[in-house]
Amino acid sequence: MTAPALTRTSEELIRAEAPVLAHNYHPLPVVVARAEGTWVEDVEGRRYLDMLAGYSALNFGHRNPVLVEAAHRQLDRLTLTSRAFHNDRLAQFAQSLAELTGLDMVLPMNTGAEAVESAVKVARKWAYEVKGVAPDQATIVVAADNFHGRTTTIVSFSTDETARAGFGPFTPGFRIVPYNDLAALEAAVDETTAAVLIEPIQGEAGVVIPADGYLAGVRELTRRKGCLFIADEIQSGLGRTGTTLAVEHEAVVPDLLLLGKALGGGIVPVSAVVGRRDVLEVLRPGEHGSTFGGNPLAAAVGSAVVELLETGEFQRRAAELGVVLRDGLAALVGRGVEGFRARGLWAGVDIDPAIGTGREISEGLMREGVLVKDTHGSTIRLAPPLTITGDELRSALGALETVLTRGA
Numbered sequence: 005m006t007a008p009a010l011t012r013t014s015e016e017l018i019r020a021e022a023p024v025l026a027h028n029y030h031p032l033p034v035v036v037a038r039a040e041g042t043w044v045e046d047v048e049g050r051r052y053l054d055m056l057a058g059y060s061a062l063n064f065g066h067r068n069p070v071l072v073e074a075a076h077r078q079l080d081r082l083t084l085t086s087r088a089f090h091n092d093r094l095a096q097f098a099q100s101l102a103e104l105t106g107l108d109m110v111l112p113m114n115t116g117a118e119a120v121e122s123a124v125k126v127a128r129k130w131a132y133e134v135k136g137v138a139p140d141q142a143t144i145v146v147a148a149d150n151f152h153g154r155t156t157t158i159v160s161f162s163t164d165e166t167a168r169a170g171f172g173p174f175t176p177g178f179r180i181v182p183y184n185d186l187a188a189l190e191a192a193v194d195e196t197t198a199a200v201l202i203e204p205i206q207g208e209a210g211v212v213i214p215a216d217g218y219l220a221g222v223r224e225l226t227r228r229k230g231c232l233f234i235a236d237e238i239q240s241g242l243g244r245t246g247t248t249l250a251v252e253h254e255a256v257v258p259d260l261l262l263l264g265k266a267l268g269g270g271i272v273p274v275s276a277v278v279g280r281r282d283v284l285e286v287l288r289p290g291e292h293g294s295t296f297g298g299n300p301l302a303a304a305v306g307s308a309v310v311e312l313l314e315t316g317e318f319q320r321r322a323a324e325l326g327v328v329l330r331d332g333l334a335a336l337v338g339r340g341v342e343g344f345r346a347r348g349l350w351a352g353v354d355i356d357p358a359i360g361t362g363r364e365i366s367e368g369l370m371r372e373g374v375l376v377k378d379t380h381g382s383t384i385r386l387a388p389p390l391t392i393t394g395d396e397l398r399s400a401l402g403a404l405e406t407v408l409t410r411g412a
Contacts, residue, residue: 014047032370032377039066042392044375055369055376055400057389059207060239060350063266064312065391071269071308078304086295093303100310101278104248105261108281112274112298112306116238116264117153119275122292123201123234123260124157126277128177129286131198135230142198147183151208152201152236164208184214186221193225199232199260200225204250207239210383211345211352219254226259232283238264238275243390246323246348248313253347259283269309274302318390322348328394329386332401340408342382351386352379353404359411368407374400 012020014035034052038045042065044052057063064071078093085091098110111126113119124144131142146152148163159167160174168174181188183206193200204219206212226233235258240250242263247253249261260283264275277284296302312318326348333344333351342354355365362378369376369384376384388397 012047017047032366032375034370034375041065041067042389042396050373052370052373052375053388053396053400055374055386055388057387058270059265060242060244060387061265061268062270063243063318063390064269064309065389066270068269068312068391070312071271071305074304074308075269075271075301078301081300083301084296084299087293087298091298091300091303093300093307094298097298097303097307097310100307100314101263101267101276104310104313105263105278106257107261107278109279109284111277111279111284111287111292112302113264113277113294114273114275114296114302115153116262116275117155117158118294118297119238119262119264119277120152120158120201120236121155122277123199123262125292126260126279126284126286127199127201127232127234129291130232130283131196133286134282135198137196137198141196143177143179143194143196144198145179145181145189145192145200147202147206148180149183149206149209149212150201150203151206152203152238183209183212184218186218186225189222190225193229193231197229197231199234201234201236203236203240204253205240205245205347205350207350207385208379209352210354210380211347211350211385213345213347217254219251219256223254223256223258232259234258234260234262236262238262239387240350242266242309243313243318243322244348244350244387246326247319250347267306267309268302269305271305272302274306274309276306322390325349325392325394325397328397329401332398336401336405336408339405349386349388349390349392353384353386355382355384355408357382359408365404365407368410369403372403372406374403 017035035047036044037047044054101110128142131137146161152158157175161178162168179192181192235251237249260279268274330346340356340359342356344353362382362384366376366378378384
């Protein structure tokens with residue numbers, strides 16, 4: 005990477021945002037101007053190792069050459085038709101994504117929240133037309149501490165008051181049960197239940213991994229009770245945990261699978277509901293749509309993402325380097341780390357509050373040239389691009405040790 009010509013400093017650019025941007029984020033005080041692979045540069049040319057990867061949107065690294073080339077080729081041909089017309093890239097994308105996930109059909113959307121909203125609509129319609137639930141009585145069971153997005157409907161079933169407060173009235177039709185509690189789930193499911201919607205691993209909550217057998221139990225319960233299992237793999241999917249999908253760790257196949265973030269390769273927003281044919285076929289023309297959903301540029305990039313995953317290389321890298329990540333974090337337990345949860349190249353690390361908050365540790369790591377992000381007070385999340393090398397990963401762990409030793 006070549007350092008950009010300096011026009012305004014990081015401090016000046018941060019200050020310039022305040023009067024013109026809504027204050028819905030509290031980013032770290034770094035202004036990224038260029039990126040390649042696992043590294044980013046700020047406007048002054050300082051380099052940082054990216055250990056967040058856009059919350060898994062950058063699984064394949066910044067400006068992955070295969071994905072950039074796919075985008076360039078498509079930009080020279082066609083970018084948008086809307087779904088009023090067919091385009092020559094969408095069928096290939098849908099077919100390859102269905103084959104990769106072992107499901108039948110694809111509903112293409114743009115953002116993760118749109119995929120979740122779409123799945124809620126599909127599940128309700130399926131409940132009325134197939135299961136026979138009385139009109140407007142369908143319920144969906146979700147888990148406490150979930151994160152599925154920030155639209156009005158989605159925050160209606162959030163337990164995070166920061167996401168909910170001030171945004172009511174809320175959408176009815178949701179029941180919240182503790183995560184990783186099959187007995188509570190069983191008690192909440194009844195004849196009105198359209199679906200159970202869960203994250204196989206809860207990302208925003210701090211990379212919370214359920215007990216072995218939980219996902220298989222959800223699958224068995226939903227089959228027995230006659231409702232759908234919707235797995236939100238928008239963060240956990242597409243190689244992050246060492247398998248293509250996190251549900252594969254228990255050999256589970258959901259009825260509807262939600263994908264996003266990495267599906268667009270960090271280039272364009274791409275999301276999808278992938279599912280059983282008999283479920284997605286409840287939608288008919290005019291009942292649901294998106295002007296940009298399934299656009300040719302998104303389909304071209306999404307197809308290239310699927311091709312990268314078909315080799316298995318990135319899943320293997322996440323599994324193998326995940327061992328390095330776990331071993332490195334285990335060595336820090338009792339030395340500033342109170343505990344951690346990790347699967348593949350994804351970890352939630354609980355920092356001893358006596359040393360600093362998650363925000364303070366994140367700022368300390370930034371000063372060491374490593375970018376992470378905090379969540380829920382004293383927890384930081386690590387989710388580097390799957391292209392990271394072993395040396396880079398060990399360097400990031402060394403920086404964390406330095407910050408913990410020195411203190412925030």
